[in-house]
Amino acid sequence: TAIQTYSTGTTENVSFVGQTRFVLSNPLIIFTLIKDMIVSIPDLFLLKANFFHYTGYKGIKLINFMYVLFYVGFSLFYKLDINLKKKERMILALIFLIAYVGIYIIFYLIWSPLGSTTILGVQSRYFLPVIALLPLIINLKSKQIEINELYIFTFIIICLTGLFLLPITHFY
Secondary structure (H helix, E strand, O other): OOOOOOOOOOOOOOOHHHHHHHHHHOOOHHHHHHHHHHHOHHHHHHHOOOOOOOOOOOOOHHHHHHHHHHHHHHHHHOOOOOOOOHHHHHHHHHHHHHHHHHHHHHHHHHOOOOOOOOOOOOOHHHHHHHHOOHHHHHOOOOOOOOOOHHHHHHHHHHHHHHHHHHHHHHHO
C-alpha cells in the first residue's frame, strides 16, 4: 500500500533555490524582511499567539494571553539562583537572536512564495525552546518582590492542567 501524507496547508510558487536567487539579486529586500520580523512580534507572541496550533486548533485568545502573562511574570519575578555575568548573558542573547532570525530565514526560504516581502508560516510554537533563554538573559539581580513558592507551583499546575484540557475540550 502507498503511504499517504497529509498537509495542513499548501503554498504555491515556493522554491528554496528561487528564493535564494531572489534575495541575492535584490539584497535590499533583507531590510524589508527584518522590518517584517520586528513588526510581527506583537502579533506572533501576544495578539495572535498560537502555542496550541496543532491539528488546526489555534487556542483561545484569553488562554494564550494568560500563558504569555504567566511566562513574563515567572521570568521577571521568580527568584533565580543563577547569577550570570554580563558576558554570559550577552552570549545567551546572541544565541537567542541567531535562533530567532534563523527560524524566520528558514520559513522565508522554504515556505514563503517567491519574491514575497513577508515571511509566511512562522508560529509561536517554533520559538518555545529559545524563549526559555529569556529569564537567563534578563536575569534581574535584585528581586524586590518575594512571592511564596507555593503560589507559583499552584499557578504552574493550573496552567499545565489548562494546557492538557484545551485539546480535550476542543476535539471531544
